[in-house]
Amino acid sequence: MxxxxxxxxxxxxxxxxxxxxxxxxxxxxxxxxxxxxxxxxxxxxxxxxxxxxxxxxxxxxxxxxxxxxxxxxxxxxxxxxxxxxxxxxxxxxxxxxxxxxxxxxxxxxxxxLDRKRSKLYGSTPYEAARIDSFLDASLVFARDSQIYLLALRDPDFAADIHARTAEAFAIYAAGIDQALQPDRSFLVGETLSLADICFVAELCLFLNERHHRPTLAKRGLTPIVNEQWREQFPNASSHFNRLIAHPAFAPDVGPYLQKLYARAA
Ligand SMILES: N[C@@H](CCC(=O)N[C@@H](CS)C(=O)NCC(=O)O)C(=O)O
Missing domain, CATH: 3.40.30.10 (Glutaredoxin)
Structure with a gap:
């Protein structure tokens, strides 16, 4: 079982x-x-x-x-x-x-339920609480992201939703970027944690906006995660790129992104 x-x-x-x-x-x-x-x-x-x-x-x-x-x-x-x-x-x-x-x-x-002493949920109560902080901040962004992605199913989506979500993404990405400065490898402590996993999953979900490029274009809009995000949030974007190649992430994220990019193209 x-x-x-x-x-x-x-x-x-x-x-x-x-x-x-x-x-x-x-x-x-x-x-x-x-x-x-x-x-x-x-x-x-x-x-x-x-x-x-x-x-x-x-x-x-x-x-x-x-x-x-x-x-x-x-x-x-x-x-x-x-x-x-x-x-x-x-x-x-x-x-x-x-x-x-x-x-x-x-x-x-x-x-x-960890059987491997992975420390994914931190090594101290303070680290665990800091991980929770990132999960809460991610859920705040996830709510905006969900409203936006569902709205894009309707070509007549409310005009202000793109701008509001762009702002929500900028706040979230800036926080992640800041947490990785100057050259930190992980969001919390010195090892991979639930905070890093959550960030990657939320961004994968948000990238679904690419499917709606034609709907956005009809309204004179472009996807929020575009080429510039790498320059605007270099730490966050390289963290994402590094993690998606990690052996624990790749089996899920690899096929998902491959399909997403292929469909969006
Ligand atoms: N924040 C939740 C979102 C879950 C959620 O909203 N799920 C929707 C689908 S995207 C659902 O199950 N809807 C059921 C319904 O419409 O009755 C999570 O991360 O699990």
Missing amino acids: ADLRIFSYLPNPRIMKATIAARLCGVDVELRGAKPAELKDWLWDFDARPLSEADRRKTKARAGRVGFKGGQLVKTDAFLAAHPFATVPAAFSPDGTTGIFESNSIMRAVAR
Whole structure:
């Protein structure tokens, strides 16, 4: 039995947080899920699976709210008890009784299950708290990033959203860049931590804006992460480039970015 089960649409950079940490911690994570569009035909449950006729009869469908707006999702009562915000990624303890939500918390759960003394969650309470600080700052950015990426699905997206998100990205990237100055190798302490993993995953997710280049262009806009970001935030950008080649990151991030760049081109 795996140490943690995660149900989500796949691939999902939010899940990379947990799978990268799992490689470094020697933790066994089981992934269940399918492409985003297919999750409407899945039972949202600890025992997540493609819906059978019996599942459809037994469980009522509910309106999706974030990312699945306009669709109907079949979430069991047990799923809602374990996951009160009803979102994916949705992690579960091996017996299915404890739901863990929010991708940063799922990643923290992996680090707490650490079998390799990886120190991914810091070596002291102060380091752990500083890692939390980066995870909180990342979630603030992630919220803006999510609103922007979902808005771009509509060619008539609200005019101010691009400028607001550009500002949010500049604040986030500047903080990361500052934390790496003058030539630090990691965001917290002297070794890789959850803070570095979270940064890479959030940026991978944000790079999805590239898929919406034509929509942006119609409004006279360009992607927020463009060529200039390397010059504006050199430490943050080289940190990202260094980490995506790291053996614990590459199996997830490599294929994800390859597909993203190929599709965006
Ligand atoms: N901040 C959360 C975001 C999770 C989230 O918003 N998930 C959306 C999909 S992008 C969801 O599950 N929506 C379910 C629904 O629409 O009912 C995390 O990092 O896990």
